[in-house]
Amino acid sequence: MTALPLIDPQTFETLKDALRAALPEAAVITNPDRLAALLAEERALFEGNATFAVAPATTEELSIAARLCHAHGVPMVPQGGNTGLVGGAVAKGGEVLISMTRMNRIRAVDPVNYTMTVEAGAVLADIQNAAAAEGCLFPLSLGAEGSCTIGGNIASNAGGIGVLKYGNARELTLGLEVVLPDGRIWNGMRPLLKDNSGFALKHLFIGSEGSVGFVTAAILKLFPAPAEVQTAFCALPSPEAALGLLSLARRLSGDQVTAFELLSDFACGIVCDHAGGVFPLSERAPWYAVVELSTSREGSDLREVFETILEQGFENGLIEDAVVAETLDQRDRLWALRERTPEAQKRAGGSIKHDISVPVSDIPAFIAEATQAVENYMPGIHPCAFGHVGDGNVHFNFTQPDGMDKQAFLEHWDPINEIVYPIAMSFNGSISAEHGVGLLKADEISAYRPEIETELNHRLKAALDPAGLMNPGKFVGNVKSQNQS
Amino acid sequence: MTALPLIDPQTFETLKDALRAALPEAAVITNPDRLAALLAEERALFEGNATFAVAPATTEELSIAARLCHAHGVPMVPQGGNTGLVGGAVAKGGEVLISMTRMNRIRAVDPVNYTMTVEAGAVLADIQNAAAAEGCLFPLSLGAEGSCTIGGNIASNAGGIGVLKYGNARELTLGLEVVLPDGRIWNGMRPLLKDNSGFALKHLFIGSEGSVGFVTAAILKLFPAPAEVQTAFCALPSPEAALGLLSLARRLSGDQVTAFELLSDFACGIVCDHAGGVFPLSERAPWYAVVELSTSREGSDLREVFETILEQGFENGLIEDAVVAETLDQRDRLWALRERTPEAQKRAGGSIKHDISVPVSDIPAFIAEATQAVENYMPGIHPCAFGHVGDGNVHFNFTQPDGMDKQAFLEHWDPINEIVYPIAMSFNGSISAEHGVGLLKADEISAYRPEIETELNHRLKAALDPAGLMNPGKFVGNVKSQNQS
Structure with a gap:
């Protein structure tokens, strides 16, 4: 990745003074503890760096701050809750970090x-x-x-x-x-x-x-607002069965499926082992789905509809076993099996992650092919796939082989990406489904899309940010600004 | 509106020869009758003009055609079914008309x-x-x-x-x-x-x-696909009642309202008088709604749900009378009352039309204020409002006063626009909800949006069409191309 344009430290000082003069005191943050919280990054994949930050309380204050940064030619990094997974909100030392958290009404x-x-x-x-x-x-x-x-x-x-x-x-x-x-x-x-x-x-x-x-x-x-929500946890023989069940559920419920989440037995297992998950069925299965139907209609027959879906699912061999939540508490426990997967992965050792989407109908073929390819590369690696199968988005993750050193495992991040991404693309998929591009994928994204698409992205960036001051080096990668050309 | 850049007639001839040499014979249209059909415009608001047209059969043929037009610096006008209402597909004589109708697989x-x-x-x-x-x-x-x-x-x-x-x-x-x-x-x-x-x-x-x-x-x-569809025609005291009924229907049906169309008594009346509409209730009312619920679920209780909605609507004074279609034929007849409004307006004399959207909750206030303002300007004019109230889109049209000369009436198009548009904007609305900008509104659109928005539109146009060859003079109005600047 190309380095950021170097900004003279004196320019930062001059800008800081100008910001302090133009904004209320609370809007310019220099306290090291508060700054440290804004610079820490979720997965510790990137190191943040900034000598001060701006936290405007209103659109007008932000407008003033941006105008000053622009006038001084200093790049800006917007930041929300700092929970992103791709380093999109990381300041690298050459920019002003702008925290939006005070504009929270x-x-x-x-x-x-x-x-x-x-x-x-x-x-x-x-x-x-x-x-x-x-x-x-x-x-x-x-x-x-x-x-x-x-x-x-x-x-x-x-x-x-x-x-x-x-x-x-x-x-x-x-x-x-x-x-x-x-x-x-x-x-x-x-x-x-x-x-x-x-x-x-x-x-x-x-x-x-x-x-x-x-x-x-x-x-x-x-x-x-939903007046009634029904949630089931279903044991499935395969991802193919998940697609069949999804189709059945959409049709029989009148398209009232509001969530359809898939998780592998390994993913479910680590949640039970490391993150307080309670397995709700009598026997383990290769795959599970958390399925939720909801309606805003009071007194509907949603529960009966769900029973019909599950019965037909059993009859057609799509479901091996299932439980429907009877209470809110049970519902939360079923959801925990899916929702705590990222937390469990953290505790189960090193993880290599992918945020893939493919056409919904290609999910089974993608999972099969990519799993095989990665297992060939590293025997003993644990595939830990889970995700939003209803919209084609698979968090196609891996946990390290038992007993392997975590750092040694993580050094395989790029090679494993390079195995998985071309397979996703061969299914007409995306390597950045919902987590974004940020710093993590800013360089490699161009390799996985047509050249003309990168060119269009760069033209748009130049049209809307001609000075190249917004979040440089991320998202569209490095673009020559009009000032530099 | 600025004139198109003048293209030398010889350039057109050279380009035509180049297109003929590069494309199959069927792709270049010079037959005057076939050309005339592509140049005629729905409402006869604009006069089309072109000496030939291109009708590619594949993306590759279109790619070749566009490359040649680009190389010759000749603008292009894409055209689909030529049914647009704002002149977006009209060739004005300085461009090559490109018909997409052969690429229809x-x-x-x-x-x-x-x-x-x-x-x-x-x-x-x-x-x-x-x-x-x-x-x-x-x-x-x-x-x-x-x-x-x-x-x-x-x-x-x-x-x-x-x-x-x-x-x-x-x-x-x-x-x-x-x-x-x-x-x-x-x-x-x-x-x-x-x-x-x-x-x-x-x-x-x-x-x-x-x-x-x-x-x-x-x-x-x-x-x-919907397995069941239920359609009702409801007589309403006011647009406010329509909003109340929409809210009730969304809530009680579990958000299965798939259409909610409003029409005024005048609009309904001209459909019955001029377009074969059959009024289905015993008494006329100030407003009507065509309400449709549907579900993909077989054997649902949608009809009972609809009855409940209508009962509660009566009790709350939202509905004066209603009929639910019992057969497909009845359903078609109810829909005809709404769908034939444009046809009926054509037969009822001159029409001045607006394609407005406002926030759904502001529809009644918008209709009241804009109707009053236009009636003050021209006593005897017939407000003929109808549209998609569920998404805030009102075709806020007018039919000429009885006995007025049609041409004399149509000369008031601009002044009446100038009354209606600022009222729509005062409700944070849009003067171009679904029909588009085209030639009809290319100039005035800038007057009704912030200057910065026009600037951003022009920057995008310049970034993606730097030579200014695509459908010039429409949509974003006239933009200096990078070549001209």
Whole structure:
């Protein structure tokens, strides 16, 4: 990766003084402890570095800060809850880190229009709760929801477990407010379902990982709150059976499947061994699915529908055994088997991870082929696949062979990526399904997409961030800025 | 509007010869009758002009054609079914018209993956039928479906009656193949629900009205086919009551409302008077809604659910009277009251039309305020509002006062736009909800959006079509090309 443009330390000092003069005291962070928290990175894959950070409380404060950074030619790194898995929010020492966490108000919930208006730093779980308090559902849901921010979710087009039914963060974002790299504000806060009055600007900023601007506020799409939820844990003979069960469940329920998560027996086992999981069936099976149906209708026959799905699943040989949660507590315990997989992987030794998506119908073939190829490369490695099979997204992970040294194992990260990625691409898939590109994949992403696509990405980056100041070196990789060319 | 760059007639001749030499004979159209059909425009608002057209049969042929046009510096106008309402597919005499209608194959339907692969020129109704033949639903549905093409639907991000539940063309498009202005092909045909590996390129091309490239093929999202559909025609006291009924129906049905269309008594009346509509209730009311619930579940209790919704609607004063269709034929007759409104408006005299969207909860206030303002301007004018209230989109149209001269009435198009548009914008709405910008609104769109948004639109246009050759003068209005600057 090319080094960041070097900024003279004196420029940083001058900029810091200018920021202090222009902003309230609380907006410029120099306290080493507070700074350290913003620089630590989830998986410790990257080392953060910055001498100060800016934490604006309002869009206007951010606008002022960006204008000053722009005027001084200093790059900026936006950061939400700092929970990302690809280093997209890591400051490398040549930029100003801008934390969005103080802009965390939930401005309004409108249950008639099924929308809510939030600031970028609002925590996802707080948003879910505010929607629920008005009888609505904000369906975005993922592991980090207790601390990730909606701005980060939007900037990374977060996925999670509700995508099958409700879409990614992209589909849930109606309006957007953005501070551009030069500090100007684009107000795209239109709570409209239909608006064809120009390029889809919001879609450029959604999922662009802070590479062309700061998401500062959003209007989100809500749904009627579920009145009834039914959750089952099913033992399956194969990923093929999971697809069959998904199809059956969608058809028989009237398309009310709101989650369909797959996990391998190894993944389930480490959750039971290392993360407090309780196995709910009498016998182990090669694969499991957590299946959830829900409806906003009171007094529905969802439970009977679920029983019919499971009966037909047994009859067709798609299911070996199953349990339906009878209480909320049981439901939580079933979900824990899936949700604690990342935590269990951490405790079970070194992990090498992939965030793959392939067409839903190709999941079984992809898993079979890629597992075989990696096992050929490293006999004894533990495939630990799990994920959102309903939307084609497999977290195709591996845990180290028993007794191997963790560091020695992790040195195989790149070679194993290089085995898995071409197989994903041969299925017309993506090597960056929902976690994003960030620093982790900024260089390799170009190798796995057509050259013309990289060129279009670079043209867009140059059009929207001509000075190359937003989150440099990430997402689209290194692009010559117009200033440099 | 600035004139198109003038192209020397000799250049057209040279280009025509080059196209004839490079393409099969059928791909270059000079026959005046065939040309006339491509140049005629739906509402006769614009006059088309071209000495020849190109109709490629494959992506490769289009790629060759675009490369030649690009090399000769001649602008191109893509055209699908030529059913657009804003002149987006009109050639003005300085461009090569490129008809996509020969690229009309349905390449594949995959009912496991819930996707299908189609070429741009495939007719929407043929796509719906091909999906249905595999037990699936392609939910995009609009008046012109018998002749409009999916490429045009995608290029204009078409809406229609299924948006409330299924989204616009944008949400239904998973993968895209595009021929760029210089003739190169971008293959974004990935049938993935999750893919965060760069800017959302497909969203730039979707809804961009052929201003930065040709949509040549797409992978579309399918849904389980409905096993049961229930349709009601409800008499309502007011648009407010429509919102209350929509909310009630979403909640009580478990969010299975697949259409919710509003029409005024005037709109209903002209359909009965001029377009064969049969009024199904005993008494007229100020407003009506066509409400449809559907489910893919066999043997559901959808009919009982609908009865409950209607009962509660009566009790709450939201509904004055209602009829639920008992047969497919009855259902068609109820739908005709809404669907034939445009046809009836044509026969009832001059029409001045608006394609507005506002937040769903603001529809009643918008209708009230804008109706009053236009009636103040022209007493006796007939408000003829109808539309997709479930997604905030109102076709806020007017029919001429009784006895007025049609041409004299139509001269008030601009002044009446100028009354209605600021009111829509005061509700944070859009003046171009689903029909697009095209030629009709290319100039005025800039007046109704923030300057910074126009600038961003122009920067994107310049980044993706640096020579300014795609559909010039439309969509983003006139932009200085990089060649001209």
